[in-house]
Amino acid sequence: MTKMKVEVLDRRQFVIAAGASATALIAGFTGAANATPEKAMEYMTKLTNGGVAKAMDGKIKVDLPEIAENGNTVPVKVSVESDMSADDYVKTVHLISEGNPAPEMASFHFTPASGRANAAARMRLAKTQNVVGIAEMSDGKIYMSKTQVKVTIGGCGG
Amino acid sequence: MTKMTILKRSKLLAAALGGMMIGFGTANTVVADDLAAFKVGDKHSGYVYTAKETRALQDDDFENPAMLWVEEGEALWSKAGPNGKSCASCHEDAAAMKGVAAVYPKYDAKNKKMINIEQMINREIVEKTGGKALKWESKPLLALTAFVSLQSRGMPVAVKTDGEAAPFLAKGKAFFYKRRGQLDMACKHCHEDNAGNMIRADLLSQGQANGFPTYRLKWQKIGSLHRRFRGCNKNIRAKPFKAGSDEYVNLELYVKSRGAGLNMEAPSVRR
Amino acid sequence: MAKARVKAPKKAKAGDIVTIKTLITHKMESGRRKNKKTGELIPRHIIDKFTAKFNGTEFFSADWHGAVSANPYMSFSYKAEKSGEFEFIWHDEKGEETVKKSKITVA
Numbered sequence: 001m002t003k004m005k006v007e008v009l010d011r012r013q014f015v016i017a018a019g020a021s022a023t024a025l026i027a028g029f030t031g032a033a034n035a036t037p038e039k040a041m042e043y044m045t046k047l048t049n050g051g052v053a054k055a056m057d058g059k060i061k062v063d064l065p066e067i068a069e070n071g072n073t074v075p076v077k078v079s080v081e082s083d084m085s086a087d088d089y090v091k092t093v094h095l096i097s098e099g100n101p102a103p104e105m106a107s108f109h110f111t112p113a114s115g116r117a118n119a120a121a122r123m124r125l126a127k128t129q130n131v132v133g134i135a136e137m138s139d140g141k142i143y144m145s146k147t148q149v150k151v152t153i154g155g156c157g158g
Numbered sequence: 159m160t161k162m163t164i165l166k167r168s169k170l171l172a173a174a175l176g177g178m179m180i181g182f183g184t185a186n187t188v189v190a191d192d193l194a195a196f197k198v199g200d201k202h203s204g205y206v207y208t209a210k211e212t213r214a215l216q217d218d219d220f221e222n223p224a225m226l227w228v229e230e231g232e233a234l235w236s237k238a239g240p241n242g243k244s245c246a247s248c249h250e251d252a253a254a255m256k257g258v259a260a261v262y263p264k265y266d267a268k269n270k271k272m273i274n275i276e277q278m279i280n281r282e283i284v285e286k287t288g289g290k291a292l293k294w295e296s297k298p299l300l301a302l303t304a305f306v307s308l309q310s311r312g313m314p315v316a317v318k319t320d321g322e323a324a325p326f327l328a329k330g331k332a333f334f335y336k337r338r339g340q341l342d343m344a345c346k347h348c349h350e351d352n353a354g355n356m357i358r359a360d361l362l363s364q365g366q367a368n369g370f371p372t373y374r375l376k377w378q379k380i381g382s383l384h385r386r387f388r389g390c391n392k393n394i395r396a397k398p399f400k401a402g403s404d405e406y407v408n409l410e411l412y413v414k415s416r417g418a419g420l421n422m423e424a425p426s427v428r429r
Numbered sequence: 430m431a432k433a434r435v436k437a438p439k440k441a442k443a444g445d446i447v448t449i450k451t452l453i454t455h456k457m458e459s460g461r462r463k464n465k466k467t468g469e470l471i472p473r474h475i476i477d478k479f480t481a482k483f484n485g486t487e488f489f490s491a492d493w494h495g496a497v498s499a500n501p502y503m504s505f506s507y508k509a510e511k512s513g514e515f516e517f518i519w520h521d522e523k524g525e526e527t528v529k530k531s532k533i534t535v536a
Contacts (some may be wrong), residue, residue, distance in 0.1 A: 007183070070376055071210035095496075097496055107491065107495055113507065113510075114489050121501065122498040123498060125496075378499035
């Protein structure tokens with residue numbers, strides 16, 4: 001019986017190792033160095049032509065679960081306070097990741113015909129991280145929010 | 159194999175499971191009242207162990223990604239096979255499938271063993287439409303299984319376990335309780351002894367089958383119960399059996415009998 | 430063409446802000462996954478642009494990157510003013526387009 005050959009201690013170590021290997025398993029995001037808050041800021045600077053340096057708090061709300069059951073599909077809702085009138089509306093909302101392999105996630109472009117600057121989508125999060133939301137207004141003002149999402153890895157190989 | 163060693167091994171496993179849980183401890187996140195529809199006595203659907211954002215995906219037929227496969231299944235239902243016949247030719251519309259998935263696996267007099275829903279669909283395709291059997295986990299088979307299973311949604315799981323099915327139920331039950339693999343664990347260690355407890359960051363369910371085929375967030379697509387069996391067996395470093403194998407069909411019968419009375423939820427959404 | 434579904438109202442009153450929901454089958458292959466058997470990187474293949482038009486005029490669009498989940502869901506709003514037709518276009522990096530249309534009557 002080959003089972004008996006496995007040392008008791010070895011199996012405990014194996015169990016711990018099996019658990020540890022599970023941490024690498026999020027689909028699509030293996031290996032490569034992940035984005036960092038610095039890389040994210042670099043990307044946001046490019047996106048907003050430097051405008052992000054003057055970003056203010058408020059107006060933009062990014063809804064994310066506190067704990068994402070699976071990083072593959074994390075529902076996200078964005079909403080920005082605005083009448084969406086012809087001379088004062090939200091032009092774009094960007095979602096940026098501080099912990100994925102790449103900072104870019106999605107950008108939503110609105111017009112006054114949107115009625116409301118609301119959007120909902122499902123994103124991939126490679127690990128526990130902050131998701132940054134940026135709203136660019138038609139008058140050039142920029143608003144920013146940061147939300148932390150805890151991403152759990154499954155228990156037994158996921 | 160001395161008695162001393164056996165004791166050590168099971169103690170180790172308890173320690174290993176306990177060790178895995180110590181990081182998070184027991185977390186009874188099973189909420190009482192609003193989940194009444196997902197419980198029958200002590201039997202709890204996997205829905206009960208699922209995060210609320212994931213449940214929200216299942217609750218809305220538009221938002222449920224699994225419905226994309228159901229739509230595909232609906233189209234295939236009326237698609238003619240090589241001999242010109244489609245499912246619709248004999249069964250007419252989907253309503254004919256009401257209650258069907260809820261009672262599978264069934265005893266098959268022809269092969270003198272249990273037959274499950276995917277195998278039945280393939281039998282019909284081959285014998286009645288002249289087509290080739292669809293590969294397990296292929297898009298068309300998943301789509302048809304999802305479409306057929308949806309017709310039993312809301313109906314209680316009601317597999318027949320007596321008469322000719324009894325010896326196969328016994329085999330499935332033996333599988334559920336047998337230790338296997340390098341981790342030397344049985345289904346029961348997680349899904350009976352520790353349902354409702356955390357295994358690292360995952361909340362263990364009872365391993366019920368009423369939601370399959372399911373859209374698993376991990377798979378980013380819909381998948382069959384046997385795919386999940388294979389995954390679970392691989393997780394404990396046991397050699398997985400083939401999808402559609404006698405072992406898994408018998409296990410499916412037993413697992414469904416454990417969930418008898420729970421509402422069919424296919425196609426569900428799980429993590 | 431991928432399989433898409435759209436939930437948009439068929440009727441509305443002028444001035445109503447309606448919610449439109451869309452879902453499409455697509456692997457959204459990020460280009461970072463490896464083939465388990467060969468170890469090679471699976472090439473990137475994602476939908477990179479979603480556009481919503483009304484009577485030919487774009488009112489909402491989205492740029493998608495590899496971080497968008499498989500089988501992407503997208504919901505957004507529209508302020509109904511007059512009757513007409515919505516057009517929803519998913520464009521993937523290989524140049525393939527999926528289009529869905531939906532009519533609305535605005536009183």
